[in-house]
Amino acid sequence: MSTVSKEDFFxxxxxxxYPELGTDPVSTEPYLSEEYFELEKKAVFKSSWLNxxxxxxxxxxxxxxTKEISVCNTSLIIVRxxxxxxxxxxxxxxxxxxxxxxxxxxxxxxxxxxxxxWNYDLSGxxxxxxxxxxxxxxxxxxxxxxxxxxxxxxxxxxxNLSEKPEEGLEEYLGELGERLKNFPxxxxxxxxxxxxxxxxxxxxxxxxxxxxxxxxxxxxxxxGTSMVGRENMFGRPIWVGLGKRxxxxxxxxxxxHKLTPVEALAAKFGPMFSQGAVGDGSGLNPDGADMWTxxxxxxxxxxxxxxxxxxxxxxxxxxxxxxxxxxxYRHYTQKPKSGAHRFTNEFSRIWLRxxxxxxxxxxxxxxxxxxxxxxxxxxxxxxEIGVRHHLKVVDNYVNALKI
Numbered sequence: 001m002s003t004v005s006k007e008d009f010f011x012x013x014x015x016x017x018y019p020e021l022g023t024d025p026v027s028t029e030p031y032l033s034e035e036y037f038e039l040e041k042k043a044v045f046k047s048s049w050l051n052x053x054x055x056x057x058x059x060x061x062x063x064x065x066t067k068e069i070s071v072c073n074t075s076l077i078i079v080r081x082x083x084x085x086x087x088x089x090x091x092x093x094x095x096x097x098x099x100x101x102x103x104x105x106x107x108x109x110x111x112x113x114x115x116x117x118w119n120y121d122l123s124g125x126x127x128x129x130x131x132x133x134x135x136x137x138x139x140x141x142x143x144x145x146x147x148x149x150x151x152x153x154x155x156x157x158x159x160n161l162s163e164k165p166e167e168g169l170e171e172y173l174g175e176l177g178e179r180l181k182n183f184p185x186x187x188x189x190x191x192x193x194x195x196x197x198x199x200x201x202x203x204x205x206x207x208x209x210x211x212x213x214x215x216x217x218x219x220x221x222x223x224g225t226s227m228v229g230r231e232n233m234f235g236r237p238i239w240v241g242l243g244k245r246x247x248x249x250x251x252x253x254x255x256x257h258k259l260t261p262v263e264a265l266a267a268k269f270g271p272m273f274s275q276g277a278v279g280d281g282s283g284l285n286p287d288g289a290d291m292w293t294x295x296x297x298x299x300x301x302x303x304x305x306x307x308x309x310x311x312x313x314x315x316x317x318x319x320x321x322x323x324x325x326x327x328x329y330r331h332y333t334q335k336p337k338s339g340a341h342r343f344t345n346e347f348s349r350i351w352l353r354x355x356x357x358x359x360x361x362x363x364x365x366x367x368x369x370x371x372x373x374x375x376x377x378x379x380x381x382x383x384e385i386g387v388r389h390h391l392k393v394v395d396n397y398v399n400a401l402k403i
Contacts, residue, residue, distance in 0.1 A: 010232050014240040014385045021242075021388050025377035030391060031201045031370050036398065037322035043401035044301050044394060045071045049151070049158040049165070049172045051303040051316060052078060055086065056155070056189070057105070062122060065105040066091055070326075071319040072161050076148055077101050077111070081122040088150035088159050089124050094143045111145075120145050153177060154185050176246040176297060180283040183307060188332040192349045196327045196360060200367040202302060202319040203394065205327060208363045209315060210298050210386035212237055212251060218362050222354045227293060229254035235383060239287040242389045245300035249386050250285060253293030266347035269340035284309065298386065300393055310334055311348070323367065329356060 015023055030036050052067045057078075064079035075091035077100065093100045098115040110127065111120045119128035124145035129138065149160040151169035154177075158169050170177060198205055208214070212235035216228035228235050232252045239250035259267060284307055285292040297305045304315040311333045318326040331352060336342040380388050 010236050013382050014237065015382050015388070017240075018242055018385065018389070021385070021392055025379050026388065026391055028370050028373070028376050028378060030394065031204050031367070032322075032373070034322045037201075037319070039398045039401055040319075040394065041071055043397040045069075045161070045319070047160075047162050047166070047397070048301050049160050049169050050301075051156055051158050051299065051314075052076065052088075053157045054155050054185075055152060055157060057157075058086065060107065062107045062109055063105075064101070064108065066101050066103065067159075069161070069318065074161065075099060076159060077145070078150070078157060078159075079122055083123075086150060086152060086157060087122070087124065088148040088157075089145035090148060092146065093118055094126065094145065095129075100145070154181060154183070156185075173299065174246065175241075175243055176248060176299065179248075179286065180297065180305070180307070183282045183284070183312070185312070185332070187334060188311065189335050191331045191333045191345050193328065193330040194353070194356060195329075197320065198325045198327050198360060198363055198367075199323065200325050200363045201323055201370075202317045202325040203391070204367050204370065205317045205325045205363050206298070206302065206390060207384075207387040208359055208366070209304060210247065210249065210296060210390060211235075211384040212249065212296075213381060213383040214362070218358050219355055222358065223351065226254055226257040227251055229256055232291075237383060237385075238289045238292060239285075240385060241286060242385070245393045247298045247386050247389055248286065249296045249298075250287060250289060250292055251294040251296060253291050255291060262347065263351075266344045269338070269344045283307070296386075298390065300390070313352070323371075327360070 015021065050069070052069075053065060057063070057065050058080045061080055061082055061084060064077055067076045067078060069076065077089045077091045079087050079089070081087050091100050092098075093113040093115065095113065095116055095118050098113055100111050100113055100120070102114065110122065113119070117128070117130040118126065121127050124147060126140045126143045129135065129140065132138065149162070149165055151158055153169055153173060160169075165172075212227070215224045215235040216233060218224070229252070232254070236252070237249045238252050239248075241248040284295060286295070294306055294308045297307060299305065302317040306313050306315075311331070313329065313331040316328040318328070320326055331349065333345050333348065334341075336345055
């Protein structure tokens, strides 16, 4: 149980703990500038470790999925090879650069190019060239698929598209990765997923989810009352941890939230959004707060893992251009043990869908306001410290590229 009083939770000004972030208004340019976006492509996305999936997507040898990463102008094949190792290759045949695999996912013993039949094994080695005698100076041992750096943390698959990463995945994840290393991700399965293309800069989309100030307003008719209340009306975080690049923000759980009859029924049969949970050694609730409901964990640059008792969900925000973003949401729950438990999972799916739709509309309307350039600055409050931190980290990466 936390030794911090309620008054400390709700009156603490987190920005004062991070003076390097400042308190001044921030420019709207990073949300609008095509030039800035071009710098982000190389400085941020081609140098960072990026989450592309989970190991459950490729459980057996020969299982694969493809991942389009438009911001880096590439497509990847993620495959489990004949030694059960997970490999990542650029999805490009070495003959004429045809995209090698056209399916989103599948299982195979080798990859055969549909253009001229060149064939590669699961380790990426070139094994067959049609009409090979008609090529000059062909060195097959040098013509394997081009690999990408890949590593796995807690079942999450990450890639790095730089020629040589400055640090390994474990070092990159740092304190946040260490704190979450014992969370039981492997005990849960995908309950559902949503994908949408948003008319928004990717950072504007990220910044709708790493602040809690909006909860009582955007979600006042849906789920907001479970995370705001009379003693915390404006979604003030109960704990904030900002690192070199990643962040965690702990969400208040309103102990006086009144469940609807259907919500109460669902809560009887499986874990939903529990209040009153304390740290249990699995990385949840870092400050041990009494009124905790969830942790928003932001893995720079574009990946969220929101952890609850008994479930978690993830967001990926993939830039398609400076003003369009592919939004991917996945909800993970414990495998249903009964029909009643399945009902709980289905209720959560519908309940959260409504919140997501509210968020997505707000994101696009915010971008429209930014596009108008009526204002060239954004005023950020203390509860929006996650927005300020993320903008600062992105800018640090961009400025380092300029040097």
